[in-house]
Amino acid sequence: MNALAATSRNFKQAAKLLALDSKLEKSLLIPFREIKVECTIPKDDGTLASYVGFRVQHDNARGPMKGGIRYHHEVEPDEVNALAQLMTWKTAVANIPYGGAKGGIGCNPGELSISELERLTRVFTQKIHDLIGIHTDVPAPDMGTNSQTMAWILDEYSKFHGYSPAVVTGKPVDLGGSLGRDAATGRGVLFATEALLAEHGKGIAGQRFVIQGFGNVGSWAAQLITEAGGKVIAISDVTGAVKNVNGLDIAQLVKHSAQNRGIKGFNGGDAIDPNSLLTEECDVLIPAALGGVINKDNANDIKTKYIIEAANHPTDPEADEILSKKGVLILPDILANSGGVTVSYFEWVQNIQGFMWNEEKVNAELRTYMTRAFGDMKQMCRSHNCDLRMGAFTLGVNRVARATVLRGWEA
Structure with missing residues (x-):
């Protein structure tokens, strides 16, 4: 069973436990937007190479969409869709004001030089800059990407929109990244x-x-x-x-x-x-x-x-x-594994406020959020007589469904 089928199956089981309206269930499953772009760059040897980039923006009922960008040769639409959907439920389980998204480029980063990776990242950003943003969609590092990748995205995005450190998280600390983010x-x-x-x-x-x-x-x-x-x-x-x-x-x-x-x-x-x-x-x-x-x-x-x-x-x-x-x-x-996106949220908050936290505060807040999320999950387990996975899924799906309805889903 591929990742998308497995994730959708877990969602549908949670929707059944929650007795969601069938039309609402279908609406929550369909991504808000799927982006596919061609990224052509000159290689160091002067030849041209083309790569396909993806960004799936799954849901924004609870806030800006949030999710990593991975560089991997096996990046493909079903995987990105599954991971974007998982991010929607993950941010809701953590109870941070985000939706879910995921992106990636089908490439082998180990076969590209630093200058080739930079060119590829900048071209990808040029193709999607008007579809991401501080209050729209906030990328982060994932497999095959790192803080340097985020620094390139920040710089390229800022050329179009002015300096915008909150447009990505997982940045170098010198560019507004959060202490404690690596761990x-x-x-x-x-x-x-x-x-x-x-x-x-x-x-x-x-x-x-x-x-x-x-x-x-x-x-x-x-x-x-x-x-x-x-x-x-x-x-x-x-x-x-x-x-x-x-x-x-x-x-x-x-x-x-x-x-x-x-x-x-x-x-x-x-x-x-x-x-x-x-x-x-x-x-x-x-x-x-x-x-x-x-x-x-x-x-x-x-x-x-x-x-x-x-x-x-x-x-x-x-x-x-x-x-x-x-x-x-x-x-x-x-x-x-929601600790990463939780501290990404802390980083975003610090960027918007223009006020940096010390690492002790970051770690203490992370413990508070993780412990609270575990307690909320256990409460759903008791309410619906289910295992931990369905406890987490019902918690996340219920929060997204409530936000969707409150914002006027039937309007």
Whole structure:
């Protein structure tokens, strides 16, 4: 099941639990706008290359649309649509005044030079600048993009509209980015995990963690979990996987990964098959890489009590059913990885106010928002007698549906 079908299925289940009007249900599912543009740039060798860029603006009932821009060779309309829809429910679950959007360019950023990436970003911005904006649609970094990408978008957009730091989030701090933004998604994963474990009389300390992915989210989650007393026993990335039952030295692993562009060759543990990582026995499993990695083919072999979805859509619906029967609790992505978009909201607020927060305030506010969102989700679980995923989806969908009706949907 592809990401769009799975996301739509979860939405429809939530709509059924909420007894939504069928016409309203259909309206909420259809994107507000889909944008597809051709981006032609001169390569460094003088040849021309064309890439296809996408921006799906899903919903703006609760505020400006919000979502990342990813550069990846597998970017395609269905994936972008699914992720834009997920952003709509995610911002509503976090209860921040945004809608949902997602974008991307079908390219392999690793094969492009810095100057080629800059030209590509600027051309893409030129094509969509009149369809994004501070109170319209606010992009952010995603897979294959970073703070530098956002700086280019900010600069190009400002050529048309005047200096507008709030048009993107995830910017360099020197251009109005928020302190604490780099660690935000990983820190949000920590706070969400703490909330879930606390429900069962446990804490981070003493728990064994396995993390798939050692990019921004996975590496920060690993560092923060270790600082809180958790034991990260296995980690993988695109280069390989490493395991140490006594706990990996995350600080050394971060250094090794930075120096060697991956965790392969790290001597602080035993190399294992990356494909077996998800089935390593642990207390908490954190998929923090790509979507669809937990599916019907491996769900029966997963040996954990809790899954924290730090990646977008890592668990297929078929796997959801299998794991649920096994008693595995899954904290869904639209809550678990919402720390990034929450701090993006803080950044946007700081830009609009022209007043910068210190990092302690950012982190304290993030904990407040994550903990409150978890409590709101649990309340929906009790009200509708459903699991955590449907608790989160009913929470998000209900907030968007109410905003849509209040704004005059039937007018």
